[in-house]
Amino acid sequence: MKLLSALRDSLSALLLTAAIACTTAPVQAQTAYEAKLAPEVNTAPALCDYVPCSEVLPGATSFSERKGQPFYVEGYAEENGTRKLVGYVVLSTDVTDTPAYSGKPVITLIGLTPDGHFAGIKILKHSEPILLLGIPESALIKFNDQYLGKFVGDNIEIGRSRPDEDIIGLDAISGATVTVIAQNQVMMMSGAAVGRQVGILEATVRPQASFVDHGRALDWNTMVKEGVVQRLAVMPEQVGLERSSEPFIELWYGYLNHPEVGRAIMGETGWRSLMSRLAEGEHALFVIRTRGNESFKGSGFVRGGIYDRIQVRQGQDAFTFRDLDYLNLYGLAAPGAPAFNESGIFIIRSPAFSGAFPWKFIFLGNRVDRATGARTFVNFDQEYWLPASYLEGGRPVVKKPDAPWMRVWKTRAVEIGLFAALLLAVAVVYGNRDALTRRSTRKNKWPVNAFKYTFWVISIVFVGFGLLAQPSITQVLTWFHSLLFQWKWELFLTDPFIFLFWIFIILTTFVWGRGLFCGWMCPFGSLSELIHKVAEAIGLKRFQFELPMKWHNRLKWVKYVVFFVLLAVSVFSMGLAEMLAEVEPFKTTFLVGMFNRAWPYTLFVAVLLGLSIFMERPFCKYLCPLGASLAMPSTFRWFGLKRKQECSTCKACAVGCGSLAIDEHGRIDHRECMHCLDCMVLYTDENTCPPLAQERKRRTKAGLPLTPIGKDGYYIPIQPAPAAQGLSAVASTRSAS
Amino acid sequence: MIDPRSMTEPVEPPYPGGVLAHIGAEIWDHLWPWSRSGFQRQRTIQAASLAIAIAATLVWVLAALGNDLAPNTIIGWWFGWSVFEVVVRLGSKPYVKEGPWWSQRYRKASVMDMICYVGFKNLLIGATLFIALKSLGLLVL
Secondary structure (H helix, E strand, O other): OHHHHHHHHHHHHHHHHHHHHHHHHHHHHOOOEOOOOOHHHHOOOOHHHOOOHHHHOOOOOEEOOOEOOOOEEEEEEEEOOEEEEEEEEEEHHHHOOOOOOOOOOOEEEEEEOOOOEEEEEEEEEEOOHHHOOOOOHHHHHHHHHOOOOOEOOOEEEEOOOEHHHOEEEEOOOOOOHHHHHHHHHHHHHHHHHHHHHOOOOOOOOOOOOOEOOOOOOOOHHHHHHHOOEEEEEEOHHHHOOOOOOOOOEEEEEEEOOOHHHHHHHHHHHHHHHHHHHOOOOEEEEEEEEEEOOOOOOOOOOOOOOEEEEEEEEEOOEEEEEEHHHEEOOOOOOOOOOOOOOEEEEEEEEOOOOOOOOOEEEEEEEEEEOOOOOOEEEEEEEEEEOOOHHHEOOOOOOOOOOOOHHHHHHHHOHHHHHHHHHHHHHHHHHHHOHHHHHHHOOOOOOHHHHHHHHHHHHHHHHHHHHHOOOOOOHHHHHHHHHHHHOOOOHHHHHOOHHHHHHHHHHHHHHHHOOOHHHHHHHOHHHHHHHHHHHHHHHHHHHHHOOOOOHHHHHHHOOHHHHHHHHHHHHHHHOHHHHHHHHHHOOHHHHHHHOHHHOOHHHHHHHHHHHHHHHHOOOHHHHHOOHHHHHHHHHHOOOOOOOOOOHHHHOOOHHHHHOOOOOEOOOOOEOOOOOOOOOHHHHHHOOOOOOHHHHHHHHHHHHHOOOOOOEOOOOOEOOEEEOOHHHOOOEEEOOOOOO | OOOOOOOOOEEOOOOOOOHHHHHHHHHHHHHOOOOHHHHHHOHHHHHHHHHHHHHHHHHHHHHHOOOOOOHHHHHHHHHHHHHHHHHHHHHHOOEEEOOOOOOOOEEEOOHHHHHHHHHHHHHHHHHHHHHHHHHOOOOOO
16 A cells, blocks of 8 residues: 555656646746747847837937947927837847856846936846846846846845945845856846946046057067967858858957058058047057958948948947948058958047056957858857057956856855865765764764765755756756856856856765765755654654565666656757756756745655655755755765675665665665665674674674674674784784775 | 676676786777677577668768757767667676776676666767867868
8 A cells, every 4th residue: 555655656746746747837828948049039120129119218208320339219208299218128139148057148128217227127038038027037037027127237145234334235146146146247237338338327537558569570470479460260150151161250450550560560650640630539440351251341331321340349338330430441561471352440539448457359240040040149259458568557457347157156165165164074984884884883873874864954954055066967968068068157156056066966966976966965965854753753654655676677768768758858958957857856946946836846845755754865865956966976986885795685774775775685876875874784783793793793602802883794704823922812903805 | 606896797798817918908998898699699689780870970971071060969869879778788798897997896786776887988988079170170060
């Protein structure tokens, strides 16, 4: 009956998971997840004909065409027959293609009031699987709502507010930290891009450079070598075209205000003529195209318009070029200069720019998705900074802002430190397991259990509910794809706890097998077994059972099937794989909360945890795809648990093995073992381990001393000392091998 | 009598003596799933293997030459090859290492042992190959 009951529960869980997967299809249709946008969204001058601008700019009844660089549109309201500016709208991908967790940007429409406050935000499209199923999309909408009314020039970060540092904090979405960090970057960059163009934000004023003129006549190769002339090449495949050895475009550029560079490129007369045309605070750079057929001036350029293919960025300031900022460049004076088929000189007319500081030359392009034909905004940039020897006093000190992941590590330094210490402590304790198991006996396992239970509680409370650091199979799938296609450290560093946890998991799995993570540190596994132990302690032991070995040996393969199905599905659709990964109850338990999700998810967790009262770790043994993925490399762990030859006939350890990892021949399957160490306690327990108990009785009866138990699990043998040294027996160590 | 210290019975692969020769033989084993004795026993499989090996090589050469290969296709090939390699190895080199990687203890491989070994090894080889090809600019995905 118990077996039938267990099977019935397991079947219910599987059916529930399938039902969850089935019921998500209609949900998908109503969300912005992989929503189909008109191709014109990325290119049409009349942006608001294709996206709901009025939803993000309340009161606006008409909109301008795209203008500026990066693009934005102006929104107007009719008032007494006249048009009144009521704000601006910007499409996030017109400003930045910052990828979120999925590797694709969250395409957001952002409305700003005329004085630079966020007026409305609408997600047009995202590819974040976690927002499809794990966390409701409304969570991202709620997150975005936090920006409403805030100024584009505010220092807004994810996390707590720090008034002393003038930082406004936003509440993150539990379990989607990477997504919201990327979203914050998008929001602030987009707001600032519009704010600077329309005068809401003041441009930064940078001290102008003083150049060192050595009077050298530089040739092309020297300038390239010293970095004062640089190359930016874009390959066809980078913009979604057929791969070719010929670049889509190859550009060379440099800063002409420096006398040595200017003279080398334009000749003495040409350079002096150029400089005489520049006002104070104006800067010139040259650009030539040496390969490729695409014009860097832009095929759609018309007089009075903007060059929409190139841009210069210094810090947060973007500099674009109009027709009046362009001069012809007919030839290059520098010896060794390459042949070119397009050229030009562009003038930056802003005191915000300084040749002393680093800047980026940006080529703006569109990437075409060959499968769908959809175009997405993409830019290619290259940093340029005059070498120290070209500047009076060398390069100024530039404090670059921390990368988003670095800010996370800094703001959560204490928790990260505690977590790292915890992981280290677990490894050290387990590394000394021999000392702990020797102090334990079958009847008193507290020397081991005190540590294990403590780590369980910490894992559940601090790691699971506190840090939300529950490793998941979705991370394995993401890593698998990243490893093969595009490894981005930033993506993984943004969640420091998961990052550290995985270092711990990988290292300990290779050294000891998956049991240390699964059995000691997995928050859900710990919760499951703790419930089982508590139930045992309060008198429910008589209802507790394990499946017969025959059934266990069949059902344990289910988790591998689940893992391989998820892996196979992820090849075709990561989104679908993430949906199916709901077979893991982790999101419901820790990341989102059992009472914040639809009832089927809560019921699923309740069934699994309820079953844990009666059976030890049912999810870990039979369903967990993460456990399966870790079990596979555990086959090749370096150090396993110890066995004696007598274990092949003795069943003492096997009977007590809650993981059912010891077979009828006494062999431990390290793929299934949770490292509870119960068998290791017995291994050196002279009252319980049959070979030891037998030897103890024999020696006691014969009046022989009980020598310490060696590494091989036997009493160190008593060897007679040579006659010359007396008749007393001495113990000598037995070979440890 | 069954040795409970090993999940399956111990095996001694036909490796030569000497540390370097032994390491060389192990590396060869990792890269080359076939053996002479296995080849004799699995003639049908080997015939299929020849066809698959040619097709797989062609795909990899095409990839190296920069022709377009969708990520799914590549993972599909990787997966298909791994399944095939498991079958071949179970007939040709049916053993896996036991314990530390620097030790010289081997045991008979069960099907699951072989799946774990081939899957893990090919993931490492695949990742190394992709990283090398991409860093050399020969592969853009």
